[in-house]
Each structure stands twice: as structure tokens, then as C-alpha cells.
Amino acid sequence: ESEGSFEYGNYQREADDLRSVIQYFCERNHAITTILGHSKGGNVVLLYASKYHDVPTIINVAGRYDPKKGIAERLGKDFMEVIKRDGFIDVVSKKGQYRVTEESLMERLSTDMHSACLSIEKGCRVLTVHGSSDEVINVEDAFAFAKIIPNHKIHIIEGADHKFSKHQAELVEVVLNFIKTFIQEGKELFWIRSVQIYNNVVLPGADYSSQDFIDMQTTLDSISADNNVVVPSLR
Numbered sequence: 001e002s003e004g005s006f007e008y009g010n011y012q013r014e015a016d017d018l019r020s021v022i023q024y025f026c027e028r029n030h031a032i033t034t035i036l037g038h039s040k041g042g043n044v045v046l047l048y049a050s051k052y053h054d055v056p057t058i059i060n061v062a063g064r065y066d067p068k069k070g071i072a073e074r075l076g077k078d079f080m081e082v083i084k085r086d087g088f089i090d091v092v093s094k095k096g097q098y099r100v101t102e103e104s105l106m107e108r109l110s111t112d113m114h115s116a117c118l119s120i121e122k123g124c125r126v127l128t129v130h131g132s133s134d135e136v137i138n139v140e141d142a143f144a145f146a147k148i149i150p151n152h153k154i155h156i157i158e159g160a161d162h163k164f165s166k167h168q169a170e171l172v173e174v175v176l177n178f179i180k181t182f183i184q185e186g187k188e189l190f191w192i193r194s195v196q197i198y199n200n201v202v203l204p205g206a207d208y209s210s211q212d213f214i215d216m217q218t219t220l221d222s223i224s225a226d227n228n229v230v231v232p233s234l235r
Helices: 011-026 040-052 071-075 079-086 102-109 113-118 140-148 168-184 210-223
Strands: 034-038 057-061 088-093 096-101 125-131 152-157 200-202 228-230
Touching: 011 040, 011 102, 034 040, 040 057, 040 113, 040 125, 057 168, 071 079, 071 088, 071 102, 079 088, 079 102, 096 102, 113 140, 125 140, 125 168, 140 152, 152 168
Parallel strands: 034 057, 034 200, 057 125, 125 152, 200 228
Antiparallel strands: 088 096
């Protein structure tokens, strides 16, 4: 279990945490060439790319274009009134209970993904994968990213929900093909054996329960069985 404390927003700090993880591996002679994040993690890897410019391939899986959206569904329509009055909101869900502080909420509300994406360098290749039936983050967010990120490819998986519950094999194929295309262009040096990639893939936090993450990790193992998978935060 992580010794860190949970925070509802924390986007920028998680990007900085990711920086520490990448530096840790780089100092040990591991070249980090790809970072992938799902849901909130998708936002984190994009924020990382906008700030540090040292990872050439970014994969955003079902990230949210506007962090202001989706809050009322989780915290209640009167969330601003409640948090201004009490300073926090306690949320109870199927995944457990957590506290949203006013500070963490304001951090999420102030996160500007539009400006961040405009700061991603043209040399950085970005793939956005989204499910057409995503019940948490509307598929239109994927198209919003596609409009402003310079070197961007979008792939919509028809019928897939937010967790790609019945479409994980297709998700693996899309991600793998994107990475393999880069390899074939001669821009990175990887050795490929079957569908296993000897690569370093960093996976930031996602909106998963522990079992959800285990299922997704099993899927990602099909992409990179002999890799280093690092999860800075898990919700």
C-alpha cells in the first residue's frame, strides 16, 4: 500500500510524481520512451508532456478534456455550496469512502487541459483512445484533444465503455500497433518478440478499484510482458 494520502484533484502533483518515477529509471539506465495513462492518468501523462518534453510517445486512454465536468455527478449538484460551508465533502461509493477538500477541488477546477495540450511539442507523438460508449467521460473529449494537440492520432473503439470491459483485446492491439509503427519508422530502438515489448511503460493513476487495476494490468502485460510498470497512484 502507498504511504501517500489520497487527494481528489492533484493533477499537477501527480505529473511531478511521474517525473520523479521517470528520473528514477533514467538514472538506472532505463530509457523511458512511452507513458500511458487511463482516465485521470490520461490527463496526467498529457500534463507531463506539456511540462517536461522528454518522453517521445504519450498514450491517453479515456482522459477528460475539461476537468470541470463530471464533478456534480460524483459530489452532488450543490458541491460548491457544501465545500465552501464545510471545507470538505465526504464521498461514499462502491470503491470506498474518501474526503474531497476545498484545496483539492480548486486544484482540479483550475487545471487547464486546453492550454497544457497547446504546450506539447510537435515532436511528441500522442495517441488518444476512447470508447464510443464511455459512460464516465464522453467520447467528444477525445475529439477535443484531437483538435489542439499538434502530432496526434485518435482511435475510437466502438461500443467500449470507460474501462474497456469487453474491448481490452482491441485496446491492446491499438496501443501495440501505435508503438510498433514508431519502431518501424526507426525512431526508437526496441526488440520485439511476438506481442511482447521490452520497453518501459509508466502507468499513472486511474479510476480503478484494486481488482479493476489487476484486470487492466493483465491486459497491459500483453503489450509489454518484460517491462517496468509503475503506478504512482491508484484510486
